Amino acid sequence: MHVRVAVIGAGFGGLGAAVRLRRMGITDFAVLERADAVGGAWRDNTYPGCACDVPSHLYSFSFAPNPRWPRSFSGQQHIRAYLERVTDAFRLRPHIRFNSEVESARWDNDELHWVIETTGGPLTADVIVSATGPLSEPRLPDLPGLDRFPGRVFHSARWDHGHPLRGTRVAVVGTGASAVQFVPRIEREVTALTVFQRTPPWIIPRADRPITGLERRLHTALPFTRAARRQLLWGIRELQVGAFARHPGRMRAVERVARLHLRHAVKDPGLRRSLTPDYRIGCKRILLSNDWYPALTRPHVRLIDTGLREVRGSTLVAADGREAEADTIIFGTGFHVTDLPIADRIKGSRGTTLAEEWRGGMAALRGTTAAGFPNFLTIIGPNTGLGNSSMILMIEAQLDYLADYLTTLGALAPAGRAALAPRPEAVAAWNDRVQRRLTRSVWNTGGCTSWYLDANGRNTTVWPGTTGEFRRVTRAVDTAEYEVMTRA
Numbered sequence: 001m002h003v004r005v006a007v008i009g010a011g012f013g014g015l016g017a018a019v020r021l022r023r024m025g026i027t028d029f030a031v032l033e034r035a036d037a038v039g040g041a042w043r044d045n046t047y048p049g050c051a052c053d054v055p056s057h058l059y060s061f062s063f064a065p066n067p068r069w070p071r072s073f074s075g076q077q078h079i080r081a082y083l084e085r086v087t088d089a090f091r092l093r094p095h096i097r098f099n100s101e102v103e104s105a106r107w108d109n110d111e112l113h114w115v116i117e118t119t120g121g122p123l124t125a126d127v128i129v130s131a132t133g134p135l136s137e138p139r140l141p142d143l144p145g146l147d148r149f150p151g152r153v154f155h156s157a158r159w160d161h162g163h164p165l166r167g168t169r170v171a172v173v174g175t176g177a178s179a180v181q182f183v184p185r186i187e188r189e190v191t192a193l194t195v196f197q198r199t200p201p202w203i204i205p206r207a208d209r210p211i212t213g214l215e216r217r218l219h220t221a222l223p224f225t226r227a228a229r230r231q232l233l234w235g236i237r238e239l240q241v242g243a244f245a246r247h248p249g250r251m252r253a254v255e256r257v258a259r260l261h262l263r264h265a266v267k268d269p270g271l272r273r274s275l276t277p278d279y280r281i282g283c284k285r286i287l288l289s290n291d292w293y294p295a296l297t298r299p300h301v302r303l304i305d306t307g308l309r310e311v312r313g314s315t316l317v318a319a320d321g322r323e324a325e326a327d328t329i330i331f332g333t334g335f336h337v338t339d340l341p342i343a344d345r346i347k348g349s350r351g352t353t354l355a356e357e358w359r360g361g362m363a364a365l366r367g368t369t370a371a372g373f374p375n376f377l378t379i380i381g382p383n384t385g386l387g388n389s390s391m392i393l394m395i396e397a398q399l400d401y402l403a404d405y406l407t408t409l410g411a412l413a414p415a416g417r418a419a420l421a422p423r424p425e426a427v428a429a430w431n432d433r434v435q436r437r438l439t440r441s442v443w444n445t446g447g448c449t450s451w452y453l454d455a456n457g458r459n460t461t462v463w464p465g466t467t468g469e470f471r472r473v474t475r476a477v478d479t480a481e482y483e484v485m486t487r488a
Contacts, residue, residue: 005029005406006116006125008102008342011040013131013379013395015083016061019090020399023063024406030125031092032118034101038087041135042080047159047178048185050076053288056211057226058233058390064089067219067226073208073288106347107374112417112487114375126417127409129402130342131379134461137336141173145311151327156182157335163328165189171316171326173308175201177287179332184291186330192300194316194324198307199448200274202258202281206288237389238466244282244387245464248442255281265293274305282387283446337461338362338454348373349421362460363431365422365481366474367394368401374421374485375409377402383434384470385452385461387443393467401474408477412486419485426481437464 004026007017010033021029037043052059056069059079064086070078087093100120105128108115114125138155146153154160156178169192172179180201187193219226243250258281266272275293277284296303306319316324340362343354350357350372357372362382364370369377377398384394405420412418438444438459443452452461463470 001030001121001123002113003028003030003123003125005127005129006114006123007031007129007131009033009040009131009133009136010035010038010087010096011042011131011133011136012061012083012392013133013398014040014129015086015092016392016395016399017129017131017379017402018092018095019061019063019086020403021406022090022092024403026406027095029095030123031096032100032102032116032120033096033098034119036098038096039080039083040133041157042076042083044136045076045157045159045178046161047156047182049181050178051181052076052079053177053206054390055233057230058237059392061086061392062230062396065223065226065230067223068216069211071208071210073206102342102345104345104347107349107376109349112374112419112485126419127375127377127406128346129377129379130346132340132342133380134337134340134385135335137341138331139334139336140331141308141333143308143311145313146329148313149311149329150314151329153329153331155331155333165328167191168327169325170194170328170330171196171308171324172330172332174332174334175199176332176334177201177285180287180289180292182330182332184289184295187295187298187301190300192302192325193298194302194304194326195296196308196316196318197274197303197305199279199284200277200305201284201287202255202277203261203287203289203292204254204258205261206290208288208290234389234393234467238468240388241466244443245437245441248280248282248440248445251280251282251442254286258286262293266297268297271296271303274303277448279448280442280446282442283448284450284452285387334451337451346373346376348376361454361456361458363427365427365430366401367463367470368398368474369420369422369427369482371422371424371427374419377405382460383431384463386467387452387462389467394463394470397467397471397474400471401477404475404477408479412484415488417487420477420479420482421485422482434464435459438462 007014056074060066097120100118103117105114105116114128116123138157152163166189170190171194173196175197304318309319310317346354364381367381367384379398409418443462454460
């Protein structure tokens with residue numbers, strides 16, 4: 001089977017790419033999804049309390065608005081239901097090959113196409129669009145003795161709903177975005193809860209509320225009110241970029257809000273010290289919660305602020321020697337963000353994998369195409385992440401780039417086959433520009449170690465500008481940045 005475009009993943013990025021292809025009149029494409037349903041991270045993350053920390057009306061496609069979001073910040077089930085509706089509304093299901101995990105993809109220099117092996121069978125494609133996302137593969141720490149723990153162990157992104165927690169002793173490892181949401185839910189059920197924290201996050205209040213029936217009716221009857229709401233949410237976040245990217249000192253005002261939030265919720269001075277970060281707010285992801293701090297003050301909840309060192313049977317030993325007993329361990333330890341597992345499976349024109357080419361750090365032209373990998377585009381690629389706004393805005397900008405990329409290919413070889421290979425010097429120039437801009441940012445100078453930085457300490461994750469700027473620089477393909485290959 002041969003298709004013009006193979007899309008990997010059926011989350012926001014993959015479904016958005018499929019919609020754009022159909023709207024361009026391209027129907028010769030396949031979406032390769034490893035699971036049996038759409039949704040990506042919003043299908044996989046079903047832990048108690050899972051919700052988005054971007055306002056609902058901004059966390060949706062501009063071409064598929066939802067006037068009936070139930071809350072200011074929607075939960076996992078509503079976001080997944082939205083993606084199911086998008087799939088049906090744009091008639092994408094016939095193009096999706098479920099249970100088809102990509103095992104390998106190899107560029108054929110002679111045929112100018114990709115040879116793809118999946119668990120659902122082989123195929124070839126002129127173009128690959130990788131939309132696996134940075135939050136698709138959970139990261140588990142390598143802890144001595146973990147394999148001999150007698151109880152249940154799982155990651156928050158693979159929540160075991162069949163395993164009862166009521167009346168048991170639970171240990172949670174990690175205090176990131178997921179833990180901040182699920183710990184307040186499970187502490188109500190368990191007998192004892194121990195939270196292992198390496199670095200405390202900055203927390204600000206979550207301004208969440210139900211969206212009233214009147215608001216929903218208004219947004220349905222008068223679409224411009226919904227559009228105005230989205231535009232306002234977008235504009236506020238665009239104005240914040242300068243503080244994150246160029247003037248970290250301006251973050252002190254937000255830091256004061258976070259300190260007041262902590263002081264109001266936690267009266268114990270010792271616990272408050274353990275929960276107070278020693279780095280500039282914004283260096284790590286800022287988290288939103290009204291119930292995280294109260295949960296940690298409960299008498300049956302214990303915070304160990306030195307991280308987990310090893311496991312001895314059912315005893316968990318912290319870095320400072322403190323011990324805790326547990327029947328269940330839940331890891332909220334994040335994902336493989338800067339070392340994407342899919343990169344090991346993609347082999348380019350030089351016979352090397354994307355992981356090998358990115359050994360020194362991820363780098364892509366305009367966050368989308370990589371040197372040595374013709375006709376390969378990544379949605380949410382290197383340096384396209386955001387610290388304060390909606391990733392859907394970045395995805396849509398990259399979909400614009402994809403559309404122009406395909407149009408350019410068609411113009412280069414109307415009756416044959418064409419490929420665009422990013423010039424290494426163009427990729428290097430783009431990456432150097434991005435890295436220079438990041439040197440002043442709070443992500444690089446805030447005094448923390450975060451998942452924004454790779455193993456070499458380079459920020460290969462965050463975009464240092466506004467979403468409006470990213471849309472401008474990805475509006476059209478500049479063929480001068482590419483080597484053009486054609487075949488009759």
